[in-house]
Structures are given as C-alpha cells and as structure tokens.
Amino acid sequence: MDALQVPTLAALGEDQTAGRTCVWGEEPLTLESAVDLGERVAEDGRWFPRACRNCTSLRAHRAMLDHGTHCPLCASAATAAHCTVGRGLYRLQRACRR
Structure with a gap:
C-alpha cells in the first residue's frame, strides 16, 4: 500500500x-x-x-498516524526506529514544515 x-x-x-x-x-x-x-x-x-509543501506535510502527518495504528514496529517505542515507512513519513512531514 x-x-x-x-x-x-x-x-x-x-x-x-x-x-x-x-x-x-x-x-x-x-x-x-x-x-x-x-x-x-x-x-x-x-x-x-x-x-x-503544506498539503504534503498534512498528508504525511495523517499517513504517519494511520500507519502507526497498524504497524507492529511503530506500536512500540523500542522498535519504532526500525520502521522505514514510519520514519520516512515523519521525515517528510518535518521537511515540508520548514
């Protein structure tokens, strides 16, 4: 997806x-x-x-929240850093807010 x-x-x-x-x-x-x-x-x-940038930041934030509710890696703070999708969405959202 x-x-x-x-x-x-x-x-x-x-x-x-x-x-x-x-x-x-x-x-x-x-x-x-x-x-x-x-x-x-x-x-x-x-x-x-x-x-x-504005729409991308908003969509990346929404996707990050949605992804985090379904991803077993993102469910735990200990393993969240290992999820490339969650990490990528976070970085995209942050980069577009600058």
Whole structure:
C-alpha cells in the first residue's frame, strides 16, 4: 500500500498531471515550492505527481498516524526506529514544515 495516496490520474486536471499545480489542493507550484511525490504507474503510463509543501506535510502527518495504528514496529517505542515507512513519513512531514 502506498502511504501517501494521491488521486487517480483520471481524477486530476491537466495542470495537476503536468505538475504545475498541487495534486491535492491545486495550488500553483514552482521548482522551489514543489514536492516530488515519486513516479507512479497508471493505465495510461507513468506520471510524476507533485504537491505543495503544506498539503504534503498534512498528508504525511495523517499517513504517519494511520500507519502507526497498524504497524507492529511503530506500536512500540523500542522498535519504532526500525520502521522505514514510519520514519520516512515523519521525515517528510518535518521537511515540508520548514
């Protein structure tokens, strides 16, 4: 499962699929403000969604909380550091808040 779920390619507008606006909030993006969400594969081919820092931070925080309720590693403070998904979401959320 993808921790940061983005809308389907078919549900997005042209500016969103082209990376000119946020996939979640439609805010205009620049090279400095955009967060690359990684390559995705859709029926129509590959695409590279981008989002604004604010939406990414909010989604990463929500995903981190949701993930933590289902992950046995994150359930314990002693093993939480071993969960790459939880750690990655935490770092993404923190980086986007700066």
